[in-house]
Amino acid sequence: MDEAMTDLSHPPGTTRRVFLVRSTGATAALVLGAGALPSSPAQATPETLEAAIKGVIGNATPRQGKLTLDLPPLAENGNSVSMTVSVDSPMTQADHVKAIHVFNEKNPQPHVLSATLGPRAGRAQLSARIKLNDSQKVVAIAETSTGEFWTASADVIVTLAACVEDSPS
Amino acid sequence: MSHALINVPKAVKRGQVFEIKTLISHRMETGFRAGTSGQLIPRDIIQRFTCTYNGVEVFDLKLSPAIAANPFISFFTVATESGTIALRWTGDNEFAVEETVPITVE
Numbered sequence A: 001m002d003e004a005m006t007d008l009s010h011p012p013g014t015t016r017r018v019f020l021v022r023s024t025g026a027t028a029a030l031v032l033g034a035g036a037l038p039s040s041p042a043q044a045t046p047e048t049l050e051a052a053i054k055g056v057i058g059n060a061t062p063r064q065g066k067l068t069l070d071l072p073p074l075a076e077n078g079n080s081v082s083m084t085v086s087v088d089s090p091m092t093q094a095d096h097v098k099a100i101h102v103f104n105e106k107n108p109q110p111h112v113l114s115a116t117l118g119p120r121a122g123r124a125q126l127s128a129r130i131k132l133n134d135s136q137k138v139v140a141i142a143e144t145s146t147g148e149f150w151t152a153s154a155d156v157i158v159t160l161a162a163c164v165e166d167s168p169s
Numbered sequence B: 001m002s003h004a005l006i007n008v009p010k011a012v013k014r015g016q017v018f019e020i021k022t023l024i025s026h027r028m029e030t031g032f033r034a035g036t037s038g039q040l041i042p043r044d045i046i047q048r049f050t051c052t053y054n055g056v057e058v059f060d061l062k063l064s065p066a067i068a069a070n071p072f073i074s075f076f077t078v079a080t081e082s083g084t085i086a087l088r089w090t091g092d093n094e095f096a097v098e099e100t101v102p103i104t105v106e
Helices: A002-007 A016-022 A025-035 A046-057
Strands: A067-070 A074-077 A081-087 A097-104 A111-117 A124-130 A136-144 A149-160 B004-007 B017-024 B046-053 B056-063 B072-078 B083-091 B095-105
Touching: A046 A097, A046 A136, A067 A136, A067 A149, A081 A097, A081 A136, A081 A149, A097 A124, A111 A124, A124 B056, B004 B083, B004 B095, B017 B046, B017 B083, B046 B072, B056 B072
Parallel strands: A074 A149
Antiparallel strands: A067 A081, A081 A124, A097 A111, A097 A136, A111 B056, A124 B072, A136 A149, B004 B017, B017 B072, B046 B056, B046 B083, B083 B095
C-alpha cells in the first residue's frame, strides 16, 4: 500500500494525510495507485473531454433539463457498467432527437458512443454497458432537430477499474 | 463464431413504440491493455451497430473501446408494418454479423 502511494505523482504540498482524505477510502487509493504505474496508458483528462465535446457540438451551449443519464453512483466492476440515456422528446418529424453522444473523463479515449436516431425511433432512449477506467464523470449530450443541445452528467465511483490487466482467459 | 441474442416482441400494435434488446458475444479488446508478455494487445472492437426496419434505418450506433465486452444495446422503434428487422454489427478484423428477426404488426 505505502509503495503504491510513493509512486503517485500528486502535486507538491499534498501531504499523505490530505491525499488519503481526498481519495475515497483505501479501495479508491488502490485504484489510483494502479493508475500511476508506468505501464498504464495515458488517460483522457477533463481538457480532452471538453475538446471531444467541442468536436461534436461546436460552440453550442448544451442545457440541462430534458436529458436523463442513468448510471449507478457506485460501480463494483468498471468492466461493465449499465448505462441508460433518455431524452424527453416528442420524436416527431418536426421535433426529434437527432443524435446522442456519451463522453467520459478518464478512460484512455474520451468517446464512449454516438447514436444517430430519428422520428422512427419513437422514443429517444438507449441502454448499453460501458467500461470505466477510474472513478469519473460521464457526460451525455443530445442534439435535437430544432438545433438544441441537452446535457446531463453523472459521477461514478469505480472500485475495480477496467482496462488495467489482461483477463486470465 | 459470434452469437447474438435479440429480444423483440413477437407481435405489436401499429404505432406502438417497442424496445429492441440485443446482446452479441465479442471480446471488445480495447487496444490499451498489455498482455502477459508486456506487449499491447491490438484493438479488436465492434465499431458500428445499425438497425433497419424493412430497409429503413431506424438506429445507428458508433461504438468505442469504452463499450463493455459482449456489447448489450437496447433502443426503441415505432411499429409501422409487418416485416423484418435487420441488425448488423461491424468492426475490426472484418467482423460482420447480420441477424434478421420477423415482426408482426396487428
